[in-house]
Amino acid sequence: MSDSKNILTDFDLCLALSQKAINSQMAYAWKAWKRRKQLDETLSIYPKKEDGTTSKFGMTAVIAPLDVSLNVADGKLGQVKVTLTLQSGNVHYYDEDEEETGDQAIADWRVSFLTDLDKKPVDLKTLALIDADAHDAAQETIGASGLPEDVFSIEYLFMKLTEVDLLLSDNKDVAIPDGVSKHARTKALSCLNLLLQGDLGDYMLGTVVRRNTAHQTPTFAMTDFIFDVHADWRAADAATLSYLGMFSGKSLPGDINAARIKLADGWIDPAMIDGTKGLVSGLLAIRKEVFLDNYLMPQFKQALGSDPVVDGLKRRFAFEDSASHTNRDLVDRKVVQARSYLLEIAIVPGANRLDISGSIDGSFTYTEHTLGPLGTETSRLEAAGYRPIGGAVTLTARGGTKEFAVDSQLNYSIGDFKQTKDDASGFGVVENGVSWIPKILGINGGTMLEMLGNIVTDKVDAMNAALQNALGHVAVDLSQSHFIPPGGGVFSFQDLRFSDQTGDMLLDVIYQAP
Incomplete structure (x- = not known):
């Protein structure tokens, strides 16, 4: 196994999570989302009419957990591909050509689209409404520090699903059988739009609890971060979503995009993802200096x-x-x-x-x-x-x-x-x-x-x-810099070593399912 050739010259820390790990976490996040919304296994999506009543045309479907791909050809920085899989269900639609209603059974329909990642600050009260498990983990992290809540800042990373429109022609790939009525197809996509732009909204990928720079910080307290998406065309599951952080009140680099682009090598050996040489969820790297x-x-x-x-x-x-x-x-x-x-x-x-x-x-x-x-x-x-x-x-x-x-x-x-x-x-x-x-x-x-x-x-x-x-x-002790994945799970860090390429401190990240 060869360690990454990336050198942390512009950042103090990198937590690189593999695509495989992110999608395994998404299964827990999806269950948590349905539990919070008090939804059954089958989702019922029927739009509201102008008079506030519910339309009789819509869709019921069993939707698999969202699948995220970090390998986006010619994608923008921080752009990912999301796939919605409709495993089963039914679309009840109106055929304007025939002026009659119709029903279409759903069987493993897939809709993929591109969306951007972003981050925003949040307080504990709001975080509880977004993800109760993440709130509990964040509150525990802050409480264990023995410091006041205002010493910490909380930010969460999310997919901007509110800006997705599946009825538009660009940036999407719809895998619905050719024999399906165009009216059923349109109704299904419009119902998914309602889900994405409404209930799913800004879908959270993880939370960071960090030290507020207005307060004195210890050496290893993370005080700022950005994210980065790194594709891996050798093995898709080894692609990574990274948190790139700064310690002890230091500022992020002036040209963030240039700093991200310099990290051109993959963070994780594909053989450590598929079990050939090991089985990890990601990598934590700390700059040797x-x-x-x-x-x-x-x-x-x-x-x-x-x-x-x-x-x-x-x-x-x-x-x-x-x-x-x-x-x-x-x-x-x-x-x-x-x-x-x-x-x-x-x-x-x-x-x-x-x-x-x-x-x-x-x-x-x-x-x-x-x-x-x-x-x-x-x-x-x-x-x-x-x-x-x-x-x-x-x-x-x-x-x-x-x-x-x-x-x-x-x-x-x-x-x-x-x-x-x-x-x-x-x-x-x-x-x-x-x-x-x-x-x-x-x-x-x-x-x-x-x-x-x-x-x-x-x-x-x-x-x-x-x-x-x-x-x-x-x-x-790096406990002042805590990352909380979807579902409120936490990480275990193992196999500490100094990189054979750069001398930076590395630890394998093992995801512990909640």
Whole structure:
């Protein structure tokens, strides 16, 4: 399986839901809609006359759940194809040519048409009228936060069915047998128009509960989003409807359409939709810079007191200082000590791991000079070494359906000191140096190796603290950004990894049926 080549440069988050998942959710949404409308399995659609009475001409039909296709050739951005299937029923119509009434049995008639997607804000009270299950899920999300309701904004994504007219010739495909009377056909389509433009109206595809930008937001709180439709001509069910979001009050890109078009690759491998390699409903992607630079690196910056160097998937911290000390008796004795460290945190593509590497280095140079301004060097001792740093932090998704959450496990070590340099020159340098260096530097140590180790001790302690503070308790919580599909179901997130293509954080989305 190969991950998507899409790079989240303009957006912080993408929740891409497959066409197959959307249509499986539509079955629950359709049942919920009929329950709210208190409708039987067979729908009775008879228009009202001008005097308010019900016409005797109309249609009764068993209609299958709406089917949505995201693969629209030459379609506009955000345009989908919807199919209404009339499984059975009867059309009672008036034949003006024959000036008589007629009845036409329905058997798997299909009517397809194009419609646009849109989103609009909604409050909890209105949401309850549109979709009671979505209202309950949204209210639970807001209640679980412990924050006031006005901290959150609710928006829902919908199909603009109110603008569909099946009696017009464009943007539709009617699969009604040729032998059906044109009057029965027209009456059936006009009845479907009443359904689409009235009771179905703006048919909801999902709800987003997000943080209001007027209030302070945590790193992973989604504060704005748009949607995107991506066709997949290899496998229709792998086409995706995506929520593209921004975190922590950041603005959407200035040219939204250009930003969407740049995401040209498919989000989901078709083999993960049909069960060949797996079975997922979609994909959640989080931009690597959000995780690294907005979340993880500030913790290191606070612990280490410096900014990291950005290098692709790596973040590197470095420190170096030196000091010199002198002592004079029969000769001038001078010690120059240096300490440094290098710490690198790197995303491992294709894995659920961040690798940790680096070293803590120490060195000293001891010299003796004859007294006087023109004193000459009579002996020198140079020693250097390091303590290696190595390890990893492993990230795992909890897999629950109530929150987006990630846990971590830190494993690392700071190794024993390894001496890399031991050079001496001049008479008696080793004996003199080893005895004088601790006195000049004020450190303990009877051997050069012990002295080198003591020079870097404080940096070892600081690095231990930084790693424990920054990585030991990583708990990525995305629960402030909640998506509610039709029917009020929620998602489970599994198989966390960093993309083998881009290094963005990915999680498989599993739809949990309500």
